[in-house]
Amino acid sequence: EDKVVQSPLSLVVHEGDTVTLNCSYEVTNFRSLLWYKQEKKAPTFLFMLTSSGIEKKSGRLSSILDKKELFSILNITATQTGDSAVYLCARYNNNDMRFGAGTRLTVKP
């Protein structure tokens, strides 16, 4: 099996909260783990992770990969209403991209 499982499926928070989104996968041999943000349109790229334990940051967003435990997390600090979206994770190997079903984040004012 080659599933990518995201949790939680949905999450409602208030502005200013910190959230952690989870992504677990099953294959051990892959080239990268990616995070995308999808508002009511096309997914937009957030992070690409290839090495275990190295955090990537972009403003209030950060992500890390654990290849031993087969998971990745996406953290968002000081959430804003503009962070409301579906967050997708995907594992990539040789043109084969497998996405999780996504986590729907709603940030209330």
Added chain:
Amino acid sequence: DAGITQSPRHKVTETGTPVTLRCHQTENHRYMYWYRQDPGHGLRLIHYSYGVKDTDKGEVSDGYSVSRSKTEDFLLTLESATSSQTSVYFCAISEVTGGPGTQYFGPGTRLLVL
């Protein structure tokens, strides 16, 4: 935003009719992909192309065919549309220099098969 357009953006068709969706890029990227997105399934890869006339199947390729006669265009054809092919279709592009798996998506085509 990456220069990717999809046409049509919306389409309603009837079961059994052929449908062709077009993806056009102005980035000269080597790789192009077609995905479908359905509730509860996320994005699933249909077909991809790694160069002109070079294509391969993805996870859910049954009932779909593709063609790429020019670097900038990647066509997805439903030979005989079925209701199960009602979905939102996204095209994506990537280049080796962007990092493994870093893809940029088009705006999507919403297809309804009645």
